[in-house]
Amino acid sequence: MSQPEIDVAIEDERWQAAVPDLEALVEQAVTAGLSALPDSHVGHVSVSVMLADDATVQDLNKTWRGKDKPTNVLSFPAADQPVPPGEPEPLGDVVLAYDTVLRESTEQSKPLSHHLAHLLVHGTLHLLGQDHETGEAEADAMEAIEVAALATLGIPDPYAD
Numbered sequence: 001m002s003q004p005e006i007d008v009a010i011e012d013e014r015w016q017a018a019v020p021d022l023e024a025l026v027e028q029a030v031t032a033g034l035s036a037l038p039d040s041h042v043g044h045v046s047v048s049v050m051l052a053d054d055a056t057v058q059d060l061n062k063t064w065r066g067k068d069k070p071t072n073v074l075s076f077p078a079a080d081q082p083v084p085p086g087e088p089e090p091l092g093d094v095v096l097a098y099d100t101v102l103r104e105s106t107e108q109s110k111p112l113s114h115h116l117a118h119l120l121v122h123g124t125l126h127l128l129g130q131d132h133e134t135g136e137a138e139a140d141a142m143e144a145i146e147v148a149a150l151a152t153l154g155i156p157d158p159y160a161d
Helices: 014-018 022-035 054-065 098-107 112-127 136-151
Strands: 005-010 045-052 073-077 089-097
Touching (some): 022 045, 022 136, 045 112, 054 073, 089 098, 112 136
Parallel strands (some): 045 089
Antiparallel strands (some): 073 089
16 A cells, blocks of 8 residues: 555644644554555545534534534545546545544543544544444454554554453
8 A cells, every 4th residue: 555645634723732743643543544454455545634623523414414413533435536647546534523532532541542543543444435334243343453453553452341
């Protein structure tokens, strides 16, 4: 896999105050997610990440999923379209809600940076076609891929009790 192009938009400044080396963490987690599928032939790709607040994510969730509530992460795969030679293939967008992610990390007694990395891997896997909502076997398989990707970053299994 060639080096992905990762665009990071920080819409809520609290992310920067709360997570050291924020942009580097985002790039490492997205890259780990892109590298996690053994049969994936991901070439030169781009992924956009937006670090937002709950209100922004709630609006997106309502508009695109019909759910009028915030959630931790949303993934929006890009539509298939021809890509000019030499340009990266856009995989899509991953959007995270600061308030929800912070609350979850506190409730789960996990460092915010670890929970953020997990959700970035999770969202990236959705861009690659992984889906945990299609059945228990698919959910278990996706969790195993997430655990392996996070291990490459030195982050412990987020599903461990």
